[in-house]
Amino acid sequence: MPRFTVHVRDEWLTVPCRDLSRTVQWLGLEALKRYIKNKPDNGGIGSVQEASFYVRRCQGQGLLDADDTLEDTLEDNDFVEIVIVGDTMSPDFNPSQPGSGHLNSPYREPNEYILLDGNNLTSTDLVSLGKGLYMIKLTPEAEKKVGQSRALIENIVTENKVVYGITTGFGKFARTVIPNSKLKELQENLVRSHSAGVGKPLSPERSRMLLALRINVLAKGYSGISLDTLHQMIEAFNASCLSYVPEKGTVGASGDLAPLSHLALGLMGEGKMWSPKSGWADAKYVLEAHGLKPISLKPKEGLALINGTQMITSLGAEAVERALAIARQADIIAALTLEVLKGTTKAFDSDIHELRPHPGQKEVAFRFRSLLDSDHHPSEIAESHRFCDRVQDAYTLRCCPQVHGVVNDTIAFAKNIIDTEINSATDNPMVFAERGETISGGNFHGEYPAKALDYLAIGVHELAAISERRIERLCNPSLSELPAFLVCEGGLNSGFMIAHCTAASLVSENKVLCHPSSVDSLSTSAATEDHVSMGGWAARKALKVIEHVEQVLSIELLAACQGIEFLRPLRTTTPLEKVYDLVRSVAKPWIRDRFMAPDIEAVHRLLLDQKASHKTIWKVAHPYIEKYRMEHIPESRPVSPTAFVLDSPASPRKRLRNECDH
Numbered sequence: 001m002p003r004f005t006v007h008v009r010d011e012w013l014t015v016p017c018r019d020l021s022r023t024v025q026w027l028g029l030e031a032l033k034r035y036i037k038n039k040p041d042n043g044g045i046g047s048v049q050e051a052s053f054y055v056r057r058c059q060g061q062g063l064l065d066a067d068d069t070l071e072d073t074l075e076d077n078d079f080v081e082i083v084i085v086g087d088t089m090s091p092d093f094n095p096s097q098p099g100s101g102h103l104n105s106p107y108r109e110p111n112e113y114i115l116l117d118g119n120n121l122t123s124t125d126l127v128s129l130g131k132g133l134y135m136i137k138l139t140p141e142a143e144k145k146v147g148q149s150r151a152l153i154e155n156i157v158t159e160n161k162v163v164y165g166i167t168t169g170f171g172k173f174a175r176t177v178i179p180n181s182k183l184k185e186l187q188e189n190l191v192r193s194h195s196a197g198v199g200k201p202l203s204p205e206r207s208r209m210l211l212a213l214r215i216n217v218l219a220k221g222y223s224g225i226s227l228d229t230l231h232q233m234i235e236a237f238n239a240s241c242l243s244y245v246p247e248k249g250t251v252g253a254s255g256d257l258a259p260l261s262h263l264a265l266g267l268m269g270e271g272k273m274w275s276p277k278s279g280w281a282d283a284k285y286v287l288e289a290h291g292l293k294p295i296s297l298k299p300k301e302g303l304a305l306i307n308g309t310q311m312i313t314s315l316g317a318e319a320v321e322r323a324l325a326i327a328r329q330a331d332i333i334a335a336l337t338l339e340v341l342k343g344t345t346k347a348f349d350s351d352i353h354e355l356r357p358h359p360g361q362k363e364v365a366f367r368f369r370s371l372l373d374s375d376h377h378p379s380e381i382a383e384s385h386r387f388c389d390r391v392q393d394a395y396t397l398r399c400c401p402q403v404h405g406v407v408n409d410t411i412a413f414a415k416n417i418i419d420t421e422i423n424s425a426t427d428n429p430m431v432f433a434e435r436g437e438t439i440s441g442g443n444f445h446g447e448y449p450a451k452a453l454d455y456l457a458i459g460v461h462e463l464a465a466i467s468e469r470r471i472e473r474l475c476n477p478s479l480s481e482l483p484a485f486l487v488c489e490g491g492l493n494s495g496f497m498i499a500h501c502t503a504a505s506l507v508s509e510n511k512v513l514c515h516p517s518s519v520d521s522l523s524t525s526a527a528t529e530d531h532v533s534m535g536g537w538a539a540r541k542a543l544k545v546i547e548h549v550e551q552v553l554s555i556e557l558l559a560a561c562q563g564i565e566f567l568r569p570l571r572t573t574t575p576l577e578k579v580y581d582l583v584r585s586v587a588k589p590w591i592r593d594r595f596m597a598p599d600i601e602a603v604h605r606l607l608l609d610q611k612a613s614h615k616t617i618w619k620v621a622h623p624y625i626e627k628y629r630m631e632h633i634p635e636s637r638p639v640s641p642t643a644f645v646l647d648s649p650a651s652p653r654k655r656l657r658n659e660c661d662h
Contacts, residue, residue, distance in 0.1 A: 118220030145221025269294030410459030
């Protein structure tokens with residue numbers, strides 16, 4: 001029989017329907033009848049027939065016409081919400097749609113798979129899984145190892161051995177032995193009691209990453225999870241049934257207990273879940289709507305699901321990937337600013353950087369050479385000031401390789417740690433099937449990713465700090481030789497005056513956010529867990545720092561393109577003109593004052609690699625950088641797309657055309 005899941009105020013109701021020719025109005029009335037049935041005051045509604053309400057979908061909040069038939073508007077197991085007119089929460093507050101940190105892109109079910117074995121997942125793969133680009137399968141080798149690990153747990157239970165977390169309590173209760181008849185209850189109680197997080201839920205993308213990463217770690221075969229339970233987790237992932245996971249509550253040792261407990265709780269059919277079909281709803285209804293059954297925990301499985309650093313690491317993977325993307329594009333944006341401010345290319349000569357051969361520094365200098373005036377890409381703007389009398393440029397232009405360079409190296413360092421952590425067993429106790437024993441250790445401690453992400457935030461922040469100073473130079477007529485705040489009729493128009501203030505405010509916020517969270521530790525669990533990493537906050541604030549960096553660089557890119565307008569008809573190099581054209585496709589030149597925030601947001605989107613078809617600043621400029629690279633590296637040297645080391649003293653180099661003796 002068809003049925004619908006209906007949300008009324010704070011309750012979820014199942015309404016069966018034999019006749020789909022009934023109307024949406026009938027569904028609403030039937031749901032209200034069920035809602036008030038056990039309410040002593042009818043829930044304050046009075047008569048159902050007199051109630052004024054409207055019906056909308058839980059996902060997308062689209063309103064449904066009361067006179068339409070259910071057959072024409074809904075599918076079996078669809079999720080809808082009854083909004084009672086006059087409720088204080090209605091219509092602006094939708095309890096079935098908790099707030100999210102950022103907008104979610106439309107979900108399309110993928111048709112490709114990533115094979116997981118616990119050893120080969122990368123941060124790039126994990127972010128792609130978070131975006132819903134792939135489904136998951138286990139390798140046969142992983143399934144075999146998981147089965148062997150589980151067999152050892154079954155033997156421990158059968159033989160009545162006393163082993164931490166399997167037949168004992170947890171933390172302070174590690175010496176309390178639990179009878180076999182209560183081992184299932186032990187694991188369920190663990191998950192329920194540890195689901196104590198607070199704050200906004202992770203977005204569906206981040207919850208999807210968290211689930212994928214936990215599956216990958218369990219696939220290593222050292223956690224004692226059963227193959228049946230792991231397959232149920234994979235089915236939930238592939239159906240995009242994602243638990244409600246509050247973002248706050250982890251201290252990063254013993255792992256990310258609170259968020260991972262919320263992740264497990266939804267899989268058990270408790271708490272809330274999200275799916276593209278339902279939006280946020282009670283977990284049992286979401287699973288049922290997708291033909292899935294709640295997980296029934298076996299001995300050790302609750303502990304296997306919640307013990308590890310996957311919250312820190314999954315957010316860290318997103319942070320690393322976004323940092324990598326914005327660092328590349330920061331070089332392009334800075335090169336465009338240098339052109340507008342009529343700077344020299346001399347400071348990027350490869351011989352200078354061979355004398356201080358940090359990989360990131362050499363890479364940034366190379367990118368500048370590939371984008372600025374040269375025999376490859378002549379610039380009319382550079383030609384116009386070839387014989388000017390300035391001695392040298394300000395540090396914010398001249399020292400980009402040194403400042404941006406260390407950011408690149410910081411990201412490489414953090415990415416190495418995050419990629420290692422992604423494929424690490426972080427459970428406790430560890431189950432060694434080949435040795436026939438379980439061993440308690442401390443792999444759940446989040447100090448590695450916590451320290452790396454604190455360092456990442458500090459490093460990436462500098463891109464915003466130096467960018468804000470370049471925005472100041474663009475807006476200040478005494479430094480730029482351009483109109484004040486990059487607008488005509490100054491006074492009548494304010495131009496980029498407050499956009500620069502926005503950049504300054506974001507940089508100031510970052511200075512506070514860059515204080516390392518991992519230098520703090522508070523003893524928890526009655527001094528059993530007496531040193532913790534605070535890695536969850538390290539990951540969340542790293543993402544916030546990176547978002548601010550993206551926004552500051554968006555403002556610089558807008559300002560640099562506006563500066564180009566005052567240098568016309570002169571043209572810059574071909575790759576930088578392509579960047580300018582892309583910006584102008586979403587933000588027109590600033591002729592007079594207008595609403596600026598949409599322009600900043602539109603350009604911000606150009607810096608985010610959202611999907612394969614989405615144009616970004618990097619995708620526009622990258623082919624020119626790589627073409628220049630191929631012509632400046634000997635054929636005998638293999639070229640890696642991620643390599644930082646680009647030039648050697650023996651490399652054939654074309655001299656840059658800008659001959660100013662700055």
